[in-house]
Amino acid sequence: MLKQCEGSVAIAEAVALCRPEVICAYPITPQTHIVEGLGSLVKSGALTNCEYINVESEFAAMSVAIGASACGARSYTATASQGILFMAEAVYNASGLGLPIVMTVGNRAIGAPINIWNDHTDSMALRDAGWIQIFAETNQEAVDLHIQAFKLAEALSMPVMVCVDGFILTHAYERVDVPSQADVDAYLPPYEPRQVIDPDEPVTIGAMVGPEAYMEVRYLAHAKQMQALELIPELAAEFKAKFQRDSGGLIRTYRTEDAETIVVALGSVNGTIKDVVDAMRADGVRIGAVSLISFRPFPSQALHDALAHAKRVITIEKSLSVGIGGNVSHNLRMAIQNPQVRMYTVIAGLGGRAVTRVSLDRVFREAMDDRLEPLHFLDLNHEIVDRQLERERLVRRSGPVAESVLRDVGGVTAGIK
């Protein structure tokens, strides 16, 4: 059914259509509206046969999900930012135990400095936690990915993180086609666990494992993700056959056929990138884009094939691997393995800074003229940075960094263009 609604509401409805049996709710911006929406659905009786638990922390949220999933219940939670870091230990534990929990991450920056706006630092911090990580480009895709996520998680008995850009998607009102319950039921069968805590067939789960078996267990988690490389496109194809929509898959290419320059990015910023690609194509520039949907597993082969003919690849990254640069671009370099391809990492949109068409157009053209530095920070105010570095050089007690920078910038609205 077509609806005009907030992204979080659409996601909540999609999750409800998947018939979750246990939902753990803890508020954190910008994810909060999702669990609020689910709470209303449970409380009103629209979503039945579901335990909705208001936990006291994100760590408890993931822990309750672990207990519920281990007992064979389809389990869901949502978080963002500090929340995913607070539950980090349990995030690793869920994947280590092979529990098919689905979690939405409303992507948001990490403090300090505290910042509620969108970037991908939170998901990236847990990129090696053993969870499958898929990124939605639009609210429609966010809806569709959640339905696919439960199927994927349960097929592999591994947890899936559906990453949705905070505010840009979670709080945006867009047209969304919410599937019918009958169609979702036909696509997503009831959860049949591979392992279950059952008093009638008691097993020990979570035993101590020493050097004699630990590597094999970890390798099997990797092997599962390699299976996901096959399964994700299959589930997307099956989804398309059922719902007549392209959603999900490993990557999505846009006008890359003859492109010399290809831009790679995760999530909603692909919308802006496509607009810039269209404008530049109109000027005769051979440029295209790749939306990277599955970040874990990393679709090396699919990217290798999609980027094989490119002369240069520009990665737009909403997270910074401090001390080296880009997370996505380093993974991408492994996939391309062709030193002839020039690679540019553009760190953009940290803490919610707008990624504009004007700025993207500029860096794409600089890259094509080979004038762009390998690691570029989009719209970074170098004058402000230099002023702080100078202050630290001159004065021992230079004070707190963020507050000094904010004072130099001249208020919270001064930097917004």
Place this chain on the structure above:
Amino acid sequence: MSGPQRVKFYQTGTFTVGNRLLDISVRSIQSDADRHNSLNSGHRACQGCGEALGARYALDAAMHAARGQLVVANATGCLEVFSTPYPESSWRVAWLHSLFANASSVATGMAAAMKVKGRTDVRVVAQGGDGGTVDIGFGCLSGMFERNDDVLYICYDNEAYMNTGVQRSSATPPAARTATTPAVGPEPGNVFGQGKNVPLIAMAHGIPYVATASVADLRDLEYKVARAMEFRGARYMHVHVPCPLGWGTPTSDTIKVARMAVECGLFPIVEAEYGEIIGRRELRQRIPVDDYLRTQSRFAHLFSSRHLGGRDEARIAQMQAIADRNIARFGLMSARTAEKVNA
């Protein structure tokens, strides 16, 4: 005379009674040849481990009450480590270990799953040591209490982080020597802080049932688990379990030391329902804390203080004051018991 005849205990100074003297319905669950053996023999606990003993009694009692329909969440710690190097699991119950701090939350999830699946016959127990309960797992535990989730949480309190090699927890008694509160300097051992009485904190949540117990009185432990299993909602048991390794006691003295902790007043045995104390175990033969502390090398510095050149009277008196306060606060001595002691 109407009604069943009351059981009489003829021994003095002990609660021990031969099972054969009792009606079959009130005999110890452990004496039943068909007991569940939830924590089976062959595990790797140290000789004289109070926790292994307490867990065995508690879980068999819970299994008995649940008619075998029990699932268990276990916190990281000695109990988890000594019982599970796979595939040599000692657990004969459906058992899940996730993390150190989250046993109560995992149990909440298990209870939710059982409820949603209509398996309300399946009961949930969470268990951990004092570190996993009163320190790192405290937030999750309080959340589970506050929501009144249908979980019995059992803390086996051996008064320090024993699994990592005897470091102080917030359940470590004042003055005790641990690896992180060494017996050196002018104030050797653990600090005299404000204490952290988790049974009282549990009671402050108003949950249906809170009890303390000790491996010194295993029948009382069994009774309290059985009683706890009669309630739905959040329940908490705090079981005192000596650790010979951490406390510096002979492995043969675990029960004796546990009993002395009770009889000196440092570990009060109480029972509470919905936030109100409804029962206490009165001291039978009150002893000075001196006698209890002397049994353990973790308190040795109180009796041969290098700094003072002898007994640390001031700090022993502080320990006695804690015991006296417990006795007064929880009514551990009736007038009759007090008379007996004074005489």
